Amino acid sequence: MYIRDFIQLTTSAVRSHRMRSFLTALGIAVGIGSVVLLTSLGEGLHRFMLAEFTQFGTNLIGINPGRVTTGGISGALISNIRPLSIEDAQALARIPQVVDVISVVQGNASVESGKKQRRTTIYGIDSAAPEVFKLKVAAGRFLPDDPPRAARAFAVLGSKVREELFGTGQVLGKRIRIGSERYRVIGSMESKGQMLGFDLDDTVWIPTAKALAMFNRESLMEIDVLYKEGSSADEVSEQIKKILVARHGSEDFTITTQEKMLEILGKILNILTLAVGGLGGISLLVGGVGILTIMTIAVNERTNEIGLLRALGSEKNQILGIFLGEAVILAAIGGFAGLVLGVGGAWLLELIVPALPTHTSWTYIIAAELLAAVIGLLAGVLPARRAAALNPVDALRGE
Amino acid sequence: MIRLQHIERFFQVGEEKVHALRDVDFSAAKGEYIAIMGPSGSGKSTLLNIVGLLDRPDGGTYELDNIMTTTLNDKQQADVRRHKIGFVFQFFHLVPRLTAEQNVELPLVLAGVEKAERKGRVQETLQAFGIGDRARHRPDQLSGGQRQRVAIARATIMKPTVILADEPTGNLDRASGNDVIEIIEDLNSRGITLIMVTHDPELGDRAKRRIKMVDGRIEEDIGKQI
Incomplete structure (x- = not known):
């Protein structure tokens, strides 16, 4: 039999029951549509999250005080953690691959200017912060590279704080009060937007040593190390570890490389996408059961026809092929409709809710289409095999 | 040439074994x-x-045109059936969703004959059986006699050597029944072997050779040539 004739013969059966074929294909369409739509959302989220995290650059290594372990004994019992100090940060700056080191302290305080007052996030930070965090200065300059213990009381305002306190007016040289101390504003930053709910614009940047004193802390909250492009993150973190162990006597800190973090994040997000794709897969499965049902009915209804085809000289394999072909055509039509539904739905969703990131990945589209065809095949196999195995005499008799 | 020797056939009907x-x-x-002929x-x-x-x-053994069919597998038997045997059934067995033309074309499609060749052969055959003007009608738009003509056209399109008819007029009124019988007899007069099962004695008497079966045995064989 020619392929063209085969397709014509199988489509004629699908066409002869329009409503039934439509509903069966619809089951698959809903399945494929939801797989495509849900994975589009998952992929969109994936990309969105990665973009959020990489906006600070990827050559970053973070060091936090304390050791993240699961020893079973509370750290409070034998707390021999030494604070991370500004001197530790300075020591790390001597590693050859390291470009910049910044020490970070963060806290909350109220900022006053004249009669206006605002409670905001205060970052104690070094002069290198704009390079490391990829921040841009809008006016004036960032904090100067003062010796840490003799830092002057300068402050740089995030765009939102500047707006709230000074409106559109001049800010450079203005005096503000943070906590109980007076600072002079030497610059303001460009808007950076939110990162996972933290508003980076609603901040005031001051020297680290000043912040330590203000919040009455001994230890830095974090040291961030920016290393040269192309250097190995593992190698750099190994050197950091060596230096800090030498200074502290033991490993009482945690090193997190951005690379590792992104890798873990990527893994988590992939699993998330896979999980929502799996949810869509369930409806695809239901669609497959629909095909199985309809094909079983079709074989029962067309027992006579099967007997006739055998009498006209069809081989068992031809009968098998005809019924398998019908199942696959139903699945393929449904699959295509589902693709339109899913891609269109994702596009529409992005149009209506721009905040919801969607990204339709070809990998998932192709996987879903293949899955539809395979489900069609699987759902068709049982009824088609039954059709092929029918005894022609019995099949012709069944009226 | 058909030769069956020592043919046995059993059916299991519930607990009972029927010797057919x-x-x-x-x-x-x-x-x-x-x-x-013979009782049901x-x-x-x-x-x-x-x-x-x-x-x-x-x-037992069954030889058809010097082919020992009893040793053939399913695929080979299907091939023999396709090229040598045409069936005419009591209930016509036309595919309801296909037109008369497509029904007649079906054996050619299954055999993998080129489309260009098919069209000509189908038209020719439909004309020969007087249903050329019904080519695009579906079975439910045809009368009983016309349906059986389509079925006969389908049975002959592969130019078989044998036509097997199982009560071909059983579902037709007398006039169209006679019509159909004349068509089948006409095929026989052109050299096609015709074997017809019927329990209508009048119909049976038209045949040159009449076999009567009772209880799975041939009881009478009148007009045998060899």
């Missing part, structure tokens, strides 16, 4: 016109199905 054919010997020369359950349809390779005997 008991040591049947049967031969037919090319071009013969044979009517098989006598095994006449079973014999026809075995001759048509739709059913396999449990014992």
Whole structure:
């Protein structure tokens, strides 16, 4: 039999029951549509999250005080953690691959200017912060590279704080009060937007040593190390570890490389996408059961026809092929409709809710289409095999 | 040439084993016109199905045009059926969703004949059976007689050597029944072997050779040539 004739013969059966074929294909369409739509959302989220995290650059290594372990004994019992100090940060700056080191302290305080007052996030930070965090200065300059213990009381305002306190007016040289101390504003930053709910614009940047004193802390909250492009993150973190162990006597800190973090994040997000794709897969499965049902009915209804085809000289394999072909055509039509539904739905969703990131990945589209065809095949196999195995005499008799 | 020797066929009906054919010997020369008659359950349809390779005997041998069919596998039997045997059924067995034309075309499609060649052959055959103007009608738009003509056209389009007819007029009124019989007899007069199962004695008497079956045995064989 020619392929063209085969397709014509199988489509004629699908066409002869329009409503039934439509509903069966619809089951698959809903399945494929939801797989495509849900994975589009998952992929969109994936990309969105990665973009959020990489906006600070990827050559970053973070060091936090304390050791993240699961020893079973509370750290409070034998707390021999030494604070991370500004001197530790300075020591790390001597590693050859390291470009910049910044020490970070963060806290909350109220900022006053004249009669206006605002409670905001205060970052104690070094002069290198704009390079490391990829921040841009809008006016004036960032904090100067003062010796840490003799830092002057300068402050740089995030765009939102500047707006709230000074409106559109001049800010450079203005005096503000943070906590109980007076600072002079030497610059303001460009808007950076939110990162996972933290508003980076609603901040005031001051020297680290000043912040330590203000919040009455001994230890830095974090040291961030920016290393040269192309250097190995593992190698750099190994050197950091060596230096800090030498200074502290033991490993009482945690090193997190951005690379590792992104890798873990990527893994988590992939699993998330896979999980929502799996949810869509369930409806695809239901669609497959629909095909199985309809094909079983079709074989029962067309027992006579099967007997006739055998009498006209069809081989068992031809009968098998005809019924398998019908199942696959139903699945393929449904699959295509589902693709339109899913891609269109994702596009529409992005149009209506721009905040919801969607990204339709070809990998998932192709996987879903293949899955539809395979489900069609699987759902068709049982009824088609039954059709092929029918005894022609019995099949012709069944009226 | 058809030669069946020592054919046995059993059926399991519930607990009971039914002996449908008991040591049947049967031969037919090319071009013969044979009517098989007998009460229902006598095994006449079973014999026809075995001759048509739709059913396999449990014992004995069957030779068709010098091919020992009993040793062929399913695929080879399908091939023999396709090229040598044409069936005409009591209930026509037309595919309801296909037009008359497409129904007649079906054996050619299954055999993998080129489309260009098919069209000509189908038109020719439909014209020959007087249903050329019904080519694009579906079976439910045709009368009983017309349906059986389409079925006969389908049975002959592969130019078989044998036509097997199982009660071909059983579902038709007298006028269209006669019509159909004349068409089938006309085919026989052109050299196609015709084996017809019927329980209508009037119809059976038209055949040159008449076989009567009772209880799975051939009881009477009148007008045998060889």
